[in-house]
Amino acid sequence: MDPNPKPNSNEDPSLNLKVIHWEDFQQELARLVSLSSALHQAHHKKLSLQRRLQSLIEVQAESLSRKNELDEISQRVEDRKLVMGNMLMQAKVVEEHVKTKEEHLGCEIKSLLVSGTSLSVARKRLQESDRLLSGERGHGRLRNLQKVLRARQQYMISQVSFLYPVKTLIGATEELELDFFPGSSRPETPGEYADEIKQRNQGPVAISGVQLSMLPFTQMSFFTDKKQVQRSTTALGYIAHDIEQLLNYVGAKSLGPRHVLANLKEL
Known part of the structure; x- marks a missing residue:
């Protein structure tokens, strides 16, 4: 037998066949067994490593x-x-x-x-x-007092109207229109009229103890004699005195006994 036979050219080159002689068979078998054992160990290690890696x-x-x-x-x-x-x-x-x-x-x-x-x-x-x-000094008391004041005022106006005619004009201003008494007569000449006015205004007129300086009546003769002047001033004095008392009662400011109409407006 040829120890090194040549491979057939017609055979598949991928098949690498090795011819082993019988005397080398034991040695090759032992080597294959060792290789198989090593392969088995390697495969076992591979599986172990694969498990560890996994x-x-x-x-x-x-x-x-x-x-x-x-x-x-x-x-x-x-x-x-x-x-x-x-x-x-x-x-x-x-x-x-x-x-x-x-x-x-x-x-x-x-x-x-x-x-x-x-x-x-x-x-x-x-x-x-x-x-x-x-209370006692309340609004009701004041209203009653005002009623009494109006009644007394009307009474005094009626008393004054007996002395000379009084006519009240209601409008923007309040005026008193005073006329002659039926028995009065105006002087015919200006000289006689001036002398009469001068004689009537020679002395001061007292109203409730307050002396008033009377202005001369240059327009008309209001009174016929001195007695009528005294009666009218007495009536006006009573009115001024009552108004002063009412102003003191209600606590209003008085403008003085000479300002009767202004004090009435204050009330």
Whole structure:
């Protein structure tokens, strides 16, 4: 047998056949057994490494997944921190606004307290005024006194009207129109009229103890003699005296006994 036979050219070149002699068979078999054992050990190690790698891959994947979750949680935490920061700034602004409002409300409360105190004082004064008006010197008493005053005034006007005619004109101004008595006569000449006026105005006229300087009557003769002048001044004196008492009673300011009509307007 040829120890090194040449391969047939017609055979498949991919088939690498090795011819083993019988005397080398034991050695080759032992070598194949050792190679098979080594291959089996390598395959076993490969499976073991594959399992380890698979577990490591799973651990790595789990770690990566958890890392991603932690990153997401960290991002959420950062977003929450940003939101909390914005809310904190808004809370500070609202707190400052509330403090301003509190100060403003405090000022308003103080003003309301002052106004309430003033209102209470005004209410007490109003109650006191109501009490005074409803008392003995109240509004009813004043109205009754005014009625008595009007009655007395009408009575005195009627008494004065007996002395000389009185005509009241109601309009923008109040005037008294005084005429001659039927028995009076005006002097014919201007000289006689001036002498008569001068004689009637020589002395002062007293009304309730108050001396009045009489103005000269240059337009017409109101009275026929000195007696009528005294009677009229006496009646006017009573009127002035009563008006003074009423002004003192109601607390009004008197313009003096000479200003009868002005004092009546004050009443």
